[in-house]
Amino acid sequence: MNWPQSVNINEVVLRDGLQLEQKLLTTDEKKIIAMELLKANVKTIEFGSFVHPTLVPQMANSGELYNKLNDTNRITLIALIPNLKGAETAAIFGVKQLNIVFSASNTHNLQNIRQTTEQSLENFRIIKEFCDQNGMKLDVSIATTFGCPFEGEVSVSQIHLIVKQVINAGANVVTLADTTGMANPRQVYELSSSLLDQFPEQTFNLHFHNTRDMGLTNILAGVQAGIRSFDTALGGLGGCPFAPGATGNVCTEDVVHMLHSMGIDTGIDLDQLIETASILERLIGHELPSCILKAGKFDRKYPIPS
């Protein structure tokens, strides 16, 4: 079995991690997390989203946060957007990289952003044009890639069709997102392999939730298929509004710990990352689902009982 020397981690706690939290973090609190992540050598952060503040009040200060962070040149800052309006707002704040999200499943897309998947694909082309005119990169996250909590199975051919269209329209990174934690590692391996075969020049990124404890297995399956970029959220924070009982995003420190223990580098300082997770836990005010924060690293030694 061959393993790569390194993979990239895209830290999404400030967006997907926080967007369902009851406690709204202030801009300064978010900035603390971002600066601590920067200290841990995290290179890519999805820092917020430009959605209507009454819909997602947790993200209302995303522009203000960007203003406080954009003097750092060592980090890629990505904003999620649902539509052209979001892209326009992001442009006003000077954001340079956007990630538009829509769902492969019509039903989920209608629930989430009130568009059919076909409409979202059409909007993607319009927003891409807007981004080109404003010197912004446009990534895309395809939600419910591995299944829909309303419709069930989403066909592989449907995903291939959507991926082909967004690539033809000039997408930067394409994220395959497992919105409610339905993916299994065999499915991840097979879909990722087939997409990499079909689109060998394209950068793909994977986004998993740990709802059914398969988050780390799915990341490994992606690595084995040749994917080299993964969304993770500090502390494993996050959830899904449509799936009660769903746990959070796959946990950054748990993923980094696993990869490092296997000799796969991420460029991240794991000790500083764990320290950042404990700061987040204090700021957010409740226990995080992180394992490494509780158990420590695998090489932690215990005193021999006397």
Place this chain on the structure above:
Amino acid sequence: MNWPQSVNINEVVLRDGLQLEQKLLTTDEKKIIAMELLKANVKTIEFGSFVHPTLVPQMANSGELYNKLNDTNRITLIALIPNLKGAETAAIFGVKQLNIVFSASNTHNLQNIRQTTEQSLENFRIIKEFCDQNGMKLDVSIATTFGCPFEGEVSVSQIHLIVKQVINAGANVVTLADTTGMANPRQVYELSSSLLDQFPEQTFNLHFHNTRDMGLTNILAGVQAGIRSFDTALGGLGGCPFAPGATGNVCTEDVVHMLHSMGIDTGIDLDQLIETASILERLIGHELPSCILKAGKFDRKYPIPS
């Protein structure tokens, strides 16, 4: 990537799952769990251990439980033993399959059963002779195979040496146990592959804890290396006395759910297994770390919000 058609699950909740619980289950309560597991088509159960009742009061009723279960011919019932005394007690109750445990790490073995690893290997031969004379099978679990919480790394050559000696002495199943959740999937794959290369006729079984969320990745790595038998505990119950913060055994329903979603059979009825986990949760009186018990299976559908 090739996956097997099926793997075996050895259910250890009645032993490793319960042995640190504050609430002692009665013989009848344990019997309920065992019979529900039988209804779910679980084929192998480690039902208890023959250790001194003042050391592990949770296991004091193991013989009595065996008497209530041994009329079932559809299930393999295994008892853990630490020494010859345990084997003698098990023999009195008529147990037909034993699993002796000792650690590859001297320091851990001295803490756990007050013997050096060398002494345990010598005792293994004596106990094997006793088992042969009494028509009992003898399995062996090698604790701290993937690392020791006191000593740190345990060398691959040390594991090969121990495995060779127990196989030469006639061990039935050899379990490689990750006592405190230190193993990573690369390590599991490489060690398992090298042992299967060296001892192709031997049946190996793997035992993981989910301390650092790598339990399921380690099982998959074992499957990929060619291992076809795994210890798991209903609800993910369990822990380790030497490792505070350590979570439980890898969770049976989470493992079975993952394998089935990948098209790998276990022969187990997953719905009945989940029902059994919820019975266990009520009996034990606290929340279990199981994911599937909370989130449901991956194909669970949600109503579309109105």
